[in-house]
Amino acid sequence: MAYNILIVDDSASMRKIIRKTLSLSGFQVGACVEAANGKEALEILQQHPVDLVLSDINMPEMNGVEFLWQLRQDPRWKQLPVVMITTETSEEIVKEAIELGARGYLRKPFRPEQIRSCLTEIMGGPDAEDLARNDEGCDF
Amino acid sequence: MFFTPVEFIGELQQQPLCGCRSVIVLKNEKIYQAAFYFVDAHARMITANFLGKMEDEVSSDEVMDTLKEVANMIGGSFIYHGEMEDYKLGIPAFAWLDDQAQPNLQDGLPFFLDGDLFGLAVLTQG
Numbered sequence: 013m014a015y016n017i018l019i020v021d022d023s024a025s026m027r028k029i030i031r032k033t034l035s036l037s038g039f040q041v042g043a044c045v046e047a048a049n050g051k052e053a054l055e056i057l058q059q060h061p062v063d064l065v066l067s068d069i070n071m072p073e074m075n076g077v078e079f080l081w082q083l084r085q086d087p088r089w090k091q092l093p094v095v096m097i098t099t100e101t102s103e104e105i106v107k108e109a110i111e112l113g114a115r116g117y118l119r120k121p122f123r124p125e126q127i128r129s130c131l132t133e134i135m136g137g138p139d140a141e142d143l144a145r146n147d148e149g150c151d152f
Numbered sequence: 153m154f155f156t157p158v159e160f161i162g163e164l165q166q167q168p169l170c171g172c173r174s175v176i177v178l179k180n181e182k183i184y185q186a187a188f189y190f191v192d193a194h195a196r197m198i199t200a201n202f203l204g205k206m207e208d209e210v211s212s213d214e215v216m217d218t219l220k221e222v223a224n225m226i227g228g229s230f231i232y233h234g235e236m237e238d239y240k241l242g243i244p245a246f247a248w249l250d251d252q253a254q255p256n257l258q259d260g261l262p263f264f265l266d267g268d269l270f271g272l273a274v275l276t277q278g
Contacts, residue, residue: 022243023221025203025214032204070224070241099228104238119232120225 014042015135018060020053020067020079021046021097026120030066030097030127037128050079057089064135066118069098069105077105080112093134097122158271162264171195171271173249174219176227177242182277184239186230188223189255189272194265195219212248220244 017034021027027046034041045060047053051074053067065083069076076096083089095116096109106117115134118126171192178184190198193207199218200207223244231239247253260274 023217023224025199025218026221028203070228070243072243099225099232099241105240120228 014040015063015131016042016061017044018053018056018062018065018067019044019046020048020050020065020071020076022048022068022071024048026068033122033124033127037124037131039128039131048073050074050076050082053079054082057083063093064131065092065094066097067094069096069109077108077112080109080114084113095130095134158263158265159267160261160263162262162267162269170251170254171249172215172219172246173253173255174223174244174246176223176244178227178230178236178239179242180236180239185276185278186223186227187255187260187274187276188219188226189249189260189274190219191269191271194270198222216246220246 019027019030021030031044031046034044042063043060045056045062047056049071050067053065054074067076067079074082076098080094080096083092083094090113093115094113095118096114097118097120098105099120109117116130118130171190172195173187173189175185175187178186195215196207196210199205199210199215202218202221203210203214205214221244223246224241227241227244230236231241255272255274257272260272262272263270
């Protein structure tokens with residue numbers, strides 16, 4: 013099964029890197045849509061339903077934590093898996109993201125095998141159990 | 153994505169860096185500003201390698217965007233490794249430098265690649 017993914021990051025370069033890393037990772041990606049901040053992501057989600065969201069935290073307009081909060085207020089997206097991709101790893105932010113229902117956390121920069129393990133662990137798949145036994149997946 | 157280790161020993165040149173600056177703020181009760189100055193050619197090299205392109209294919213917008221992301225990643229790394237758990241990152245900013253806006257090389261930590269000046273890191277408390 014291929015998953016439709018929304019990438020949310022204010023850096024166009026980083027969005028490109030995430031796309032490229034996803035394609036190198038071997039994770040089954042269907043359509044990929046992009047947004048430059050949380051506000052734009054909420055608008056895009058209205059028109060493009062996705063299976064998974066990869067979101068930065070530190071963004072202008074609406075940051076990743078505010079976006080996650082907004083997402084969880086809408087019954088359509090309450091269960092939508094969200095993985096935070098960020099450079100920030102302060103306990104306070106991680107705790108906030110967990111409480112809001114983030115499913116995982118990847119720290120930039122990351123390797124293709126890390127993103128694959130993390131997403132496979134969350135979305136399931138033939139090798140999800142193997143991946144769960146090693147350290148390559150997401151944090152949390 | 154491309155990474156290279158920089159060195160902190162090299163010949164300090166007197167000529168200006170003539171490139172660009174990306175800045176990130178780290179906020180708590182105290183506010184720190186980390187500014188990274190890059191020689192133009194090296195800024196393009198970082199961008200090209202970051203995006204997997206040739207250096208002559210990168211646009212100014214891509215340099216700006218990539219160098220902001222570099223500041224963001226270094227700022228995040230400061231917080232992660234530098235016992236600054238309670239700090240939060242601001243939104244990175246970027247500027248091209250003209251001759252009047254050159255940093256004083258003595259004010260920061262110059263870094264080198266193969267002995268050549270690659271850039272300068274300046275941490276200030278504001």
